[in-house]
Amino acid sequence: MPTRSARTRTPGTPGTRHPLRASAAVAAVLAALSACAGSDDDTGTGSGASGDVSGEVTVFAAASLTESFEKLGARFEKEHPGTEVTFSFGGSDALAAGITAGAPADVFAAASPATMDVVTDAGAAAGTPVTFVRNRLEIAAPPGNPDGIGSLRDLTEPGLKVVLCDETVPCGAAAQQALDAGGVRLTPVSYEEDVKSALTKVVLKEADAAVVYRTDVVAAGGKVAGVDFPESAGAVNDYPITVLGQAPNAAGGEAFVELVRSAAGQKVLGEAGFGTP
Amino acid sequence: MTPPSPAGEGGGPPDTLTGTGPSPGPAPRPRTRPRPRTPGGAPLPLLVPALLGLAFLVLPLVALLLRAPWSSMPELLTSAEVWQALRLSLVCATAATALSLVLGVPLAWLLARVEFPGRGLVRALVTLPLVLPPVVGGVALLMALGRNGVVGRWLDDWFGVTLPFTTAGVVVAEAFVAMPFLVIAVEGTLRAADPRYEEAAATLGAGRFTAFRRVTLPLVAPGIAAGAVLAWARALGEFGATITFAGNFPGRTQTMPLSVYLALQRDPEAAIALSLVLLAVSVAVLAGLRDRWMTSA
Known part of the structure; x- marks a missing residue:
């Protein structure tokens, strides 16, 4: 019932021929609506x-x-x-x-x-x-952190495949800010189009690490290990x-x-x- | 209706010869002849939906042209990054088409010419990449050919080959999405082509592969060309499977569609301009091919 009344409210019923009757109808609907709302309040x-x-x-x-x-x-x-x-x-x-x-x-x-x-x-x-x-950034590594990543600088180790978000999306801009804050120059294997696809590369073990949000690490459950790093404080x-x-x-x-x-x-x-x- | 039995043995092949053989020759003549017969042109029940269909397909492109930031075009066209992405797109789409031809034409022949149990199922499987959302296709490729994938881990262990995040990975992703177009086009042409030419070649002593190479291939060449063009166009515009499987790195895996998508996040005008560049190049290539090669075929 409430959805129906909401619907009649939006078109505004521009009754060009019988404006009086139309407004009366609207008034009736509104009265019914407020009655409904009143009973909602009663249920507490x-x-x-x-x-x-x-x-x-x-x-x-x-x-x-x-x-x-x-x-x-x-x-x-x-x-x-x-x-x-x-x-x-x-x-x-x-x-x-x-x-x-x-x-x-x-x-x-x-x-x-x-x-x-x-x-x-x-x-x-x-x-x-x-x-x-x-939201702050974290490094996502495969479960158990096999490469022993402990800091942002560890990501620059040769042979390590790191994915970042592209700088055009928020997580990429934040990652770049953190890298700049730490004075770390990092060449990833890919600039991903969003944070979930960056995370997916680590979940599937195609990449050794990704810089993602803390919330993504939490949402991934045990599929990735999160590594906190101090530079993330500068890119909240x-x-x-x-x-x-x-x-x-x-x-x-x-x-x-x-x-x-x-x-x-x-x-x-x-x-x-x-x-x- | 009546199966081409005994009588066809004698009279059939010449019939089909006159039916299929000369058609490319006098084709222009029948096309000009019907015109005086229907002076009013196409009947309305066909003309109206046809024009609506054309408008539906062309209108978004017209909108793109109308909203294009023409003033910033020269700057974009001289940018090294755009050329890098465009070159990579053309190289990868062409390589993916080549790969599709090498694997797809024999596959189409197998589906059209060889009876085997479960052929219908195999045919359905071949078209699967068409219905699969490309991003899912990319994830599937990672699971199959990735560093940790079902086959990919052996590639890595034995040959030290890892496809994700490489240009070869882009080609693989594009071929995965584009090859079904080629297989379907070629198989359709093969099934429409008369197998009796191949049988005739066999009676003259040609092996099945020779018959395929010398008789079947020239016969279905227009179908192969059409399939290759479809596959190339699909590969050129491929986005989802590529970015998922091969990632996005300028100069290595960032093709035009990827750079368009990422530009869209920052600067929609630049994205429109980039799409127009991609469209212009593909239209130029396809029109050029058509004039030079498809009409002569």
Whole structure:
């Protein structure tokens, strides 16, 4: 029922012949909706969000957020009965391009401020994006770290096949920043198009090491070993999130951002390897 | 309808000879003749969807041309990186086509001419790379031919050959994706070609391989050419399997589609310009081949 009412709200029913009747219908629908929302409040959802959240919430999020956002989406639907969270996970830059081209999304969570800037520069964000988590780099090595990699400099050892992300994607830019900070000159065998494919090369043992995010190492479970290195502190990646200006369901989007930034949301993200801002 | 039995023995071969033989010769004549017969041109139920189909295929390319950053084109065209990627693309696509020809034509012959159990299944397997998402194809190649792959580990141990992250790896990935196009085209032509020419060659004492080389190959040459062009075009645009299997390193494995994709992340305008360069080169090559070689075949 709530989805139906949400649908009638969006077309706006431009009843050119009977504007009075149309607006009466809208009023009736809104009344029914608020009655629904009232009963939602009565059941006591516990979260601080206002009760009139309903319908579909569309979230565009960086691929590295997949596991934790899916958990948060399920939680959101439970806390707000009648809602449905739809995710589109992908490279932040591709998502940003989709949003500026008019994709109907409510929330955008990017893996770097630079990709968020694309959206804010186009005037597509509602308000100012806020940083909700941070991600730092780690070296991913095959399980047991057979080559005994202990530092960024170890990656320059001859014969070692290292893959990096391409500098055009956030993980590649961060890796280059860390390499510069450590004064390490490294020639990889490949500049991968995203962090997951860099990780895959190590999981399949085609590469001996990759510089990826800590969260990717956590998500890979036992398939790779993570090696922390001090230079990663100089290349921490901020993840900004915002509700979008053209959001079809702005109230739903705001409630979702609220959940992500809440203590419960931060706990889920922390388990995935993210750090607090 | 009626099987080409006894009567065909005597009258059949000359029929087919007149049927297939002279067709390339007087082909232009029948093409000009129907024109006065249907002055209104093509019937509407065919013309409308045909034009819609053409618009559907051409419109995205027109949009690309309209939005192209023409002012920055000269700068791009003189960039060494672009030429490096373009040269690598052309070399790899050509090598992949050669590899597809060497392995694919015999495979097509096997599928068309030799009865064996499970032929239908084998035919389906050959077309599998067409439906497989190329990135998955790349992962499959890593698992088969990678340093730690099923076959790849022996290549590494015995010959010290590792394909991932090398130019040879690019050729392998492109051939994997492009060869089915060639096999399907050649097999179709082979099945349409009359096997009785080969049988006639056999009665004159030619072995099966000689018959293949001297009779079958010239007979299906246009089909092979068409298949090779398809395979080359597919290999030139290959992205997913290449970047997954061979990685991305400028000058070694970064072909044009890879550099277009990565440019898209940073500078969409440059990506459009790069795609246009790739399109222009492929159109030039294909048109050149068509004029010089395909029409004479």
